[in-house]
Amino acid sequence: MKYIIKGGNRLSGKVRVSGAKNSALKIMAASIMSKGRTLLKNVPIIDDVLTMAEVLELLGARINLDRTGNCIEINPDNIKSFEAPYELVRKMRASILVAGPLLSRFGEVKVAIPGGCNIGSRQIDMHLKGFEQMGADSITEHGYVYIKAKNPDSKGQKKRLKGSAINLDFPSRGATENILMAASLASGTTIIHNAAKEPETSDLARYLIKCGADISGVDSDCLVINGVDELKGCEYEIMPDSIEAGTFIVAAALCGKKVEVQDAIWDNMGIFCNKLADAGVNITNIDNESVIVRKTRALFKNVHISTLPFPGFPTDLQPIISVFLSLVPGVSVITENVFENRFMYVDELNRMGTNIKIDGHHAVITGVPKLSGAPVSATDLRAGAALVLAGLVAEGITEISDIHHIMRGYENFDKKLRELGADIIKTD
Numbered sequence: 001m002k003y004i005i006k007g008g009n010r011l012s013g014k015v016r017v018s019g020a021k022n023s024a025l026k027i028m029a030a031s032i033m034s035k036g037r038t039l040l041k042n043v044p045i046i047d048d049v050l051t052m053a054e055v056l057e058l059l060g061a062r063i064n065l066d067r068t069g070n071c072i073e074i075n076p077d078n079i080k081s082f083e084a085p086y087e088l089v090r091k092m093r094a095s096i097l098v099a100g101p102l103l104s105r106f107g108e109v110k111v112a113i114p115g116g117c118n119i120g121s122r123q124i125d126m127h128l129k130g131f132e133q134m135g136a137d138s139i140t141e142h143g144y145v146y147i148k149a150k151n152p153d154s155k156g157q158k159k160r161l162k163g164s165a166i167n168l169d170f171p172s173r174g175a176t177e178n179i180l181m182a183a184s185l186a187s188g189t190t191i192i193h194n195a196a197k198e199p200e201t202s203d204l205a206r207y208l209i210k211c212g213a214d215i216s217g218v219d220s221d222c223l224v225i226n227g228v229d230e231l232k233g234c235e236y237e238i239m240p241d242s243i244e245a246g247t248f249i250v251a252a253a254l255c256g257k258k259v260e261v262q263d264a265i266w267d268n269m270g271i272f273c274n275k276l277a278d279a280g281v282n283i284t285n286i287d288n289e290s291v292i293v294r295k296t297r298a299l300f301k302n303v304h305i306s307t308l309p310f311p312g313f314p315t316d317l318q319p320i321i322s323v324f325l326s327l328v329p330g331v332s333v334i335t336e337n338v339f340e341n342r343f344m345y346v347d348e349l350n351r352m353g354t355n356i357k358i359d360g361h362h363a364v365i366t367g368v369p370k371l372s373g374a375p376v377s378a379t380d381l382r383a384g385a386a387l388v389l390a391g392l393v394a395e396g397i398t399e400i401s402d403i404h405h406i407m408r409g410y411e412n413f414d415k416k417l418r419e420l421g422a423d424i425i426k427t428d
């Protein structure tokens with residue numbers, strides 16, 4: 001599949017962002033720890049959500065997906081398997097997030113080791129260290145890690161994890177979330193120091209609390225979890241996707257007249273919106289519910305960016321903002337601190353006329369007056385979205401291949417852009 005974009009159209013109107021991918025995936029995984037059904041609303045119907053549904057079905061959960069209503073119902077009562085196979089973990093790294101829930105439910109789990117991906121090596125050492133500190137043993141062989149709780153629970157029946165104080169070397173989202181889920185059903189208290197405090201991690205914590213978990217410190221870098229004996233499924237509405245919001249905001253900054261991005265929560269985007277304002281984008285926060293971007297006559301100014309865990313500049317918006325900075329006069333420097341290899345898309349962008357040079361984990365971007373359409377290929381999800389933005393503003397036709405990467409994370413991306421006035425079509 002490809003996107004074909006004819007650049008140059010001005011965007012205007014309103015666009016509503018979908019539910020957050022990185023919240024929906026974790027909450028779907030967490031639902032398997034509860035007794036009874038969970039009903040999730042505002043779920044984005046994207047490929048990664050379908051893959052997570054496949055993982056849960058394979059484990060034995062009953063899934064009911066309402067594509068038009070953006071709801072998913074999960075009944076985990078019949079889950080018997082505690083193995084997440086390589087075919088699915090390979091397809092979507094977030095499948096590793098079933099490890100914590102399965103470990104707490106069965107006292108053991110076998111999960112394929114995810115391996116690297118197009119943005120760098122992605123270790124799970126902090127996940128495993130956390131589980132080990134909670135009294136689990138892990139063995140790695142044949143590409144799988146097998147983790148087993150050692151302590152019998154108070155009734156001497158199944159093996160149960162034991163609360164512990166855990167200090168993360170880095171506020172990894174995945175490790176924080178896996179440990180948070182596992183700790184919710186462990187015996188005793190777990191404290192996660194240097195925890196990720198991303199809004200999606202807090203969304204997961206709020207879902208768990210609604211299911212009966214005892215968690216305090218939500219939104220902070222220290223989570224305290226008193227393990228409970230049982231969680232019960234509930235109804236929960238997934239928060240809006242801040243990376244999708246940021247993508248439309250940059251599209252509007254690049255080629256918008258007046259665009260209102262609805263369900264764009266300014267505070268959830270870290271310092272992203274402030275950086276755009278520093279660069280001269282006319283951007284307004286409406287009650288932390290939507291963001292309006294208006295065309296400005298002033299020249300944009302270069303800015304420097306360092307990606308960091310929340311509330312720093314989100315690494316997922318790094319490829320997106322690089323397209324904007326490519327068209328800003330002067331030299332802007334982006335420093336990528338979260339992933340070691342997140343500049344793979346630069347060669348493709350440079351084929352469209354950007355002037356970006358990579359030096360280690362820095363991208364040195366010299367502004368150019370215009371971009372020109374070209375055949376390019378998406379190397380990963382956000383890189384693919386960045387190419388779409390470049391195509392919207394470039395002269396002529398841009399043909400983007402490998403858009404399956406983009407479809408992992410953006411719901412109706414081309415349709416939403418068309419509704420704003422873009423000339424973009426999807427072909428087979």
Ligand code: UD1
Nearest residue numbers: 022094121122123124125126127172173174175316338339
């Ligand atoms: C999540 C997001 C992803 C985002 C990233 C950083 C999901 C599904 N994905 O990925 O979109 O780009 O956060 O905001 O939510 N690390 C280790 N050892 C570990 C765990 C992580 O070395 O045990 C390293 C990773 O290799 C990476 C960095 O820590 O360099 C950040 O990883 P992490 O925060 O865990 O990202 P993910 O949860 O995988």
